Amino acid sequence: xxxxxxxxNRSQNxxxxxxxxxxxxxxxxxGTTLTILLVIMALHGIFATxxxxxxxxxxxxxxxxxxxxxxxxxSLANVIAAxxxxxxxxxxxQLYFASTVLSLVVGLLTVGMWSAFYMxxxxxxxxxxxxxxxxxxx
Numbered sequence: 001x002x003x004x005x006x007x008x009n010r011s012q013n014x015x016x017x018x019x020x021x022x023x024x025x026x027x028x029x030x031g032t033t034l035t036i037l038l039v040i041m042a043l044h045g046i047f048a049t050x051x052x053x054x055x056x057x058x059x060x061x062x063x064x065x066x067x068x069x070x071x072x073x074x075s076l077a078n079v080i081a082a083x084x085x086x087x088x089x090x091x092x093x094q095l096y097f098a099s100t101v102l103s104l105v106v107g108l109l110t111v112g113m114w115s116a117f118y119m120x121x122x123x124x125x126x127x128x129x130x131x132x133x134x135x136x137x138x
Contacts, residue, residue, distance in 0.1 A: 028088060028136045034129045038082045041096075041126065045078035067106060074103045085126070090137040093130070097123065 030038075052071045077099035084092020100123040107115030 028133070030086075031129075031133075034133070037126055037129050038086050041122070042079050042082040045075045045082065048075035049079070064110075067110060070102060070106050074099050074106070077102075085130075088136045088138055093137065096126065 049072055052068050052075060056065065056068050077095055081092045081096035081099060084095060086092070100119060104116060104119040107119050
């Protein structure tokens with residue numbers, strides 16, 4: 001047997017080498033707390049969207065329809081952000097942060113200073129739940 005055929009046989013028996021970029025990542029453990037928070041975040045966003053959308057027929061809220069539009073956008077962004085965080089995408093966290101800033105601005109313009117605590121608290125809770133998992137985001 002020639003040396004070429006020996007090399008050929010060896011290369012046929014061995015699986016192709018994979019680069020470090022093609023290596024399979026270990027599955028990431030989400031944890032019970034984060035799972036519950038993301039499900040609540042998504043459900044809250046869905047129900048808030050329905051509520052804000054249905055308020056558009058009430059004349060009390062139609063004096064400032066841009067508020068309802070912004071809050072519908074905020075609640076839809078929260079649903080999308082929950083899905084992004086679930087899949088460990090950094091844009092999910094960034095979208096959630098931006099959505100919180102939007103709701104904070106709307107809250108300060110309409111309700112007043114006390115809304116700041118209500119709007120920022122969920123962001124702080126999700127951030128706390130993610131504190132040990134930042135390396136998992138892509």
